[in-house]
Amino acid sequence: MAVTPASDTVLYANGVVVTMDDDSSEHAPGWVMTDGATIAAVGAGPEPDAATRVDLHGAVVTPGLVNTHHHLYQTLTRTRAQQADLFTWLRELYPVWSRIDAEAEYAAARAGLAELALSGCTTVFDHHYVFPRGRGGLIEAEVQAARELGVRIVASRGSMDLGVSDGGLPPDELVEDLDAVLAETERLAAALHEPGAGAHVQIAVAPCSPFSVTGRLMEESAALARRLGLPLHTHLAETLEEEAYCVELYGCRPVEYLERLGWLAGDVWCAHCVHLSARDIEQFARTGTGVAHCPTSNLRLGAGVAPVREMLDAGVRVGLGVDGSASNERGDLFLEVKQALLVARGRGGGGAMTARDAIRLGTRGGAAVLGRDDIGSLEPGRCADFAVWRSDGLELGGADDPVAGIVFAGPQRVDRLVVGGREIVRDGALVHADEAEIAQAHRFQARRFAR
Numbered sequence: 001m002a003v004t005p006a007s008d009t010v011l012y013a014n015g016v017v018v019t020m021d022d023d024s025s026e027h028a029p030g031w032v033m034t035d036g037a038t039i040a041a042v043g044a045g046p047e048p049d050a051a052t053r054v055d056l057h058g059a060v061v062t063p064g065l066v067n068t069h070h071h072l073y074q075t076l077t078r079t080r081a082q083q084a085d086l087f088t089w090l091r092e093l094y095p096v097w098s099r100i101d102a103e104a105e106y107a108a109a110r111a112g113l114a115e116l117a118l119s120g121c122t123t124v125f126d127h128h129y130v131f132p133r134g135r136g137g138l139i140e141a142e143v144q145a146a147r148e149l150g151v152r153i154v155a156s157r158g159s160m161d162l163g164v165s166d167g168g169l170p171p172d173e174l175v176e177d178l179d180a181v182l183a184e185t186e187r188l189a190a191a192l193h194e195p196g197a198g199a200h201v202q203i204a205v206a207p208c209s210p211f212s213v214t215g216r217l218m219e220e221s222a223a224l225a226r227r228l229g230l231p232l233h234t235h236l237a238e239t240l241e242e243e244a245y246c247v248e249l250y251g252c253r254p255v256e257y258l259e260r261l262g263w264l265a266g267d268v269w270c271a272h273c274v275h276l277s278a279r280d281i282e283q284f285a286r287t288g289t290g291v292a293h294c295p296t297s298n299l300r301l302g303a304g305v306a307p308v309r310e311m312l313d314a315g316v317r318v319g320l321g322v323d324g325s326a327s328n329e330r331g332d333l334f335l336e337v338k339q340a341l342l343v344a345r346g347r348g349g350g351g352a353m354t355a356r357d358a359i360r361l362g363t364r365g366g367a368a369v370l371g372r373d374d375i376g377s378l379e380p381g382r383c384a385d386f387a388v389w390r391s392d393g394l395e396l397g398g399a400d401d402p403v404a405g406i407v408f409a410g411p412q413r414v415d416r417l418v419v420g421g422r423e424i425v426r427d428g429a430l431v432h433a434d435e436a437e438i439a440q441a442h443r444f445q446a447r448r449f450a451r
Helices: 072-077 086-097 102-118 138-149 178-192 215-228 240-250 254-260 278-287 295-300 308-314 333-348 355-369 402-408 435-450
Strands: 009-018 026-035 038-044 052-055 060-063 065-067 121-128 152-159 201-207 232-236 268-272 290-293 318-320 386-389 416-419 422-426
Touching: 009 038, 009 386, 009 402, 060 355, 060 402, 065 318, 065 333, 065 355, 072 086, 072 102, 072 121, 072 435, 086 240, 102 121, 102 138, 102 422, 102 435, 121 138, 121 232, 121 416, 138 152, 138 178, 138 201, 152 178, 178 201, 178 215, 201 215, 215 232, 232 254, 240 254, 254 278, 278 308, 290 308, 290 355, 295 333, 308 318, 308 333, 318 333, 318 355, 333 355, 333 402, 355 402
Parallel strands: 009 052, 009 060, 065 121, 121 152, 152 201, 201 232, 232 268, 268 290, 290 318
Antiparallel strands: 009 026, 026 038, 060 386, 386 416, 416 422
């Protein structure tokens, strides 16, 4: 007797399925079957019965991209300080960012998250560290935007307590009291953090950087995060100026400073890590410390190119990050997949990275950096988070390898994006929001900052 398939099973069939599992399995033609919020089966050959069948017409299917470093509020201040290095860029923008409020944050987050979703991103880590006095609800605003659009978010309660009068970089009016930072972080974790597999909203603890945070806040933040079971994040080793700053202020290089504070560990990942020595890389690998590689932002600010091939060869966890839209004017994570490939080859030659290596950085690598084993690959039991990329466009004409083709010919706008079994992009358009309305509301808020 025939078995009736469960009513919520969906079979995405007739695609080129890139699983990013441990064996790097690919199925062409292949299929992915979802059962509610999870993946029920992946394979090739005879198709299983499902309540609904979607024909992908030869499109490429990858796990959803995972963004390991972003600043959503910065969508409001694109193209500022165009020829500046990092410290000059920050000094110009700190006073502008000090105007942020919950209304502007919501508009910025909707725009940034929409842009990321349309680039195939299903999970976003956002590093927010600007909290003007007397203005609340900023983290809640971006979480609301993520829930409305349907993407997963890891929102961080960042912090700065080392102002310019004490030798730091940010203006004094943007630094906070240490106890207030810790109390607010704990409040947000209790209110918003979802533990375990399938979480849509999580909280991370994220002091901004060695040049904007005291050593005491770094240590106290780590203690709080470990008591609450939350991950830790900060910027590190982005520029040579930062290295000189650390040597002058702390008497050691950035990675040595982090080690001194007890921050080199498996619950930590750091953004950028452009200027790492061979010993630094070995320390990251030995301690399990992860890295968010942000190639476009590093190039835009003239910071350099991170030694990603060396990190991967040493066993360091590496994922990709867009970084803020004020240092990478396009919030497109698929562009970072292509950029990671190109900068690796620019640094190490044509064999330094393959197209599939680059996709792995943007998927499985990002999941590992965020400490998530429920996303990042297409395997039974994992979250049904995946991206569908059309392979019939002009830019892939003549390509004998569509998987490599979508990378080399990128960036691409995703055709379908599924998060937890729900389509949030279909036919290249947002399902739960209107792109034009988001852009209009965002432009209104951006004009406030322009004034």
